[in-house]
Amino acid sequence: xxxxxxxxxxxxxxxxxxxxxxxxxxxxxxxxxxxxxxxxxxxxxxxxxxxxxxxxxxxxxxxxxxxxxxxxxxxxxxxxxxxxxxxxxxxxxxxxxxxxxxxxxxxxxxxxxxxxxxxxxxxxxxxxxxxxxxxxxxxxxxxxxxxxxxxxxxxxxxxxxxxxxxxxxxxxxxxxxxxxxxxxxxxxxxxxxxxxxxxxxxxxxxxxxxxxx
Numbered sequence: 137x138x139x140x141x142x143x144x145x146x147x148x149x150x151x152x153x154x155x156x157x158x159x160x161x162x163x164x165x166x167x168x169x170x171x172x173x174x175x176x177x178x179x180x181x182x183x184x185x186x187x188x189x190x191x192x193x194x195x196x197x198x199x200x201x202x203x204x205x206x207x208x209x210x211x212x213x214x215x216x217x218x219x220x221x222x223x224x225x226x227x228x229x230x231x232x233x234x235x236x237x238x239x240x241x242x243x244x245x246x247x248x249x250x251x252x253x254x255x256x257x258x259x260x261x262x263x264x265x266x267x268x269x270x271x272x273x274x275x276x277x278x279x280x281x282x283x284x285x286x287x288x289x290x291x292x293x294x295x296x297x298x299x300x301x302x303x304x305x306x307x308x309x310x311x312x313x314x315x316x317x318x319x320x321x322x323x324x325x326x327x328x329x330x331x332x333x334x335x336x337x338x339x340x341x342x343x344x345x346x347x348x349x
Contacts, residue, residue, distance in 0.1 A: 137198050138177075139163050141170040159194035176201060178209060188212060217241060232304055246308070 139161065146158040158171045171194055178188035188209055192201065220226075220235055220242035227246055235242045 137174050137192070137201070139165065139172045139174050139194070141165060141167045141172045143170060146171050156191045157193040157195075161194040161196065176205065178205065219243070229301060229304065232306070236304060236306075 141163060142158055148157060148159070151157045156173050158173055160168075160171050161174065163170065163172055173194050174192040174196055176190045176192060177186055179186050188205070190201075190205070190208070218240050220240060222242060222244040224245050224247045226232060226242065226244040227250065232242075
């Protein structure tokens with residue numbers, strides 16, 4: 137710990153007790169006539185790299201900070217779960233099998249080409265469901281996949297599929313954007329109107345003309 141002396145009155149009544157307070161204390165610079173705040177820092181043994189710091193009130197004793205600092209360092213050094221965020225290239229039996237075996241968390245988009253149109257037509261958007269399992273057949277990026285319904289929909293097997301490999305199960309999240317859907321609906325309507333106008337124009341041009349007698 138080190139102390140930083142300050143000049144001024146700093147009455148305790150005007151300070152917030154939820155934060156380190158400017159007080160008299162054991163001054164490292166021996167300026168016992170000045171109030172102070174203190175700072176504590178923890179560094180790595182191999183190179184003195186700072187890994188922990190804390191600001192303390194001016195009157196805090198070093199002895200009373202040891203237990204709290206050790207507990208904070210223990211929490212800092214604790215196990216951290218890894219969340220892997222990937223693109224659709226992760227979507228293969230081998231690549232997904234590795235984080236599943238390591239019990240690591242991951243999230244990645246399933247390529248749209250790997251899920252049948254029948255699946256997308258199945259979910260009821262008015263009654264969203266939590267969860268649902270996604271099944272990835274052995275060795276194949278082309279999955280047999282599960283609707284949030286227990287009945288899987290078939291996909292062609294990848295040539296490298298290994299029948300001995302187990303089927304992997306993952307939780308799938310379906311995201312539906314009402315704004316995106318509305319935009320696509322407007323675009324479809326516009327294209328259909330344009331195509332209809334062109335067909336009507338072509339039909340009108342092919343009608344036989346009646347000459348005058």
